[in-house]
Amino acid sequence: MGIPLSLAFFTLGAILTFAVNSHPSGLNLDTVGVILMLVSLAGLGITLYREQWRRKMVEESIETGSPTPVAVDDTVLVDPSTPYEAPRRRQPDLTEEEDEHINARRHPEVDKQSH
Numbered sequence: 001m002g003i004p005l006s007l008a009f010f011t012l013g014a015i016l017t018f019a020v021n022s023h024p025s026g027l028n029l030d031t032v033g034v035i036l037m038l039v040s041l042a043g044l045g046i047t048l049y050r051e052q053w054r055r056k057m058v059e060e061s062i063e064t065g066s067p068t069p070v071a072v073d074d075t076v077l078v079d080p081s082t083p084y085e086a087p088r089r090r091q092p093d094l095t096e097e098e099d100e101h102i103n104a105r106r107h108p109e110v111d112k113q114s115h
Contacts, residue, residue, distance in 0.1 A: 006044035013037035
């Protein structure tokens with residue numbers, strides 16, 4: 001629950017509690033309004049605490065030079081700062097020399113003496 005949604009629920013609860021003078025049978029609108037206001041205040045508190053915690057973690061990571069933690073609700077499929085090298089595959093229909101020649105063009109950073 002974000003800040004705008006919490007404020008909207010609080011407003012709806014206040015309207016039900018203080019502005020509506022209807023009394024439907026089996027439903028107390030004052031109680032429903034108070035419950036909505038309490039739930040929205042709890043949601044607002046949790047949202048503010050979470051934002052403060054995230055801000056603190058980012059500030060600490062900047063001071064120490066470590067990467068910021070990824071929140072659970074943020075999905076990272078590939079970290080762009082991590083180098084990735086494609087695997088070297090041997091071509092089955094080529095000779096060893098032809099395969100080395102093709103892979104040398106695909107991966108010029110890999111020297112042949114390491115094999």
